[in-house]
Amino acid sequence: MSGGPGLETLVDQTISVITNDGRNIVGILKGFDQATNIILDESHERVFSTKEGVQQLVLGLYIIRGDNISIVGELDEEIDSTLDWSKMRAHPLKPVIH
């Protein structure tokens, strides 16, 4: 199994994904393939804004195409759960420009 994205260790863990269009999607990694297509279960999107708190949109089960993924990161659920999203203000990410 060489050449894959090396996400084996993150399976069944909560991960944070940043997509090329600037979205941040958080969910449980259920699977992936060589092309970094990933399966996210119980996923939700965090919508950042400078004017209001972070909105969490429930998305459910997602297959995200690898082409569209910029970053996959492990999420520390302990730290994550201490954050007060309603007070958080942040600029939304701009999409990747090819």
Added chain:
Amino acid sequence: MSGRKETVLDLAKFVDKGVQVKLTGGRQVTGTLKGYDQLLNLVLDEAVEFLRDPDDPLKTTDQTRSLGLIVCRGTAVMLVSPTDGTDEIANPFIQPDGA
């Protein structure tokens, strides 16, 4: 056997019928499908292109131009659908925020 080399859509049933084709880059054409190959290169007759909004090239308008007989390069074909039964409709989804 359905998956690997055969395309998931059998274009044979669209031959001599109207199809709508969306191409990468935002062009959109309709025409009568005259031929195709496994790379999804398409031959369309009496093709009509939907012109696009000059301010937003990803949006099509109702203005058209006639292209005649064309070949759509398979690598640029994003989407194929039959024109028969395709209609613009009112918003079928409930939109709580009225966006």
Added chain:
Amino acid sequence: MASVQLPLSLLKTAQGHPMLVELKNGETYNGHLVNCDTWMNIHLREVICTSKDGDRFWRMPECYIRGNTIKYLRVPDEVIDKVQEETKSRSDRKPPGVGRGRGRGREDGPGGRQPKGIGRGLDDGAKGPGGGRGRGGSGGRAGGNRGGGRGRA
């Protein structure tokens, strides 16, 4: 590990189910998956297409979408349980290392599970991921006008 899935196996398992597909250009397609291949090319039936700004809608009886134009797919939650069952029964049947390894146990003919008599597919959509609740919002979001819909700067 039974829990690790290939995205394309999940997609295959989702045949016959309603789903939402967003393309790289921001358009979304809600429909029932008829078939898919290893390139993620997909064939949907009873489709509703939404423009990227979420302001125009088209109904189409079917459509073919090239895999590399897809941004993501939203599939019904229950499909993951289904794929896990299938994987399990597969490994029960065949001890690992026996056979050719490439078998995916395709029990399905492409037409076998086509949704029948779903009319416009809208009602189905409400239960499945294709419901498009909040679609408008996400459509606006996907577009160039990030501020639309949700007050994003």
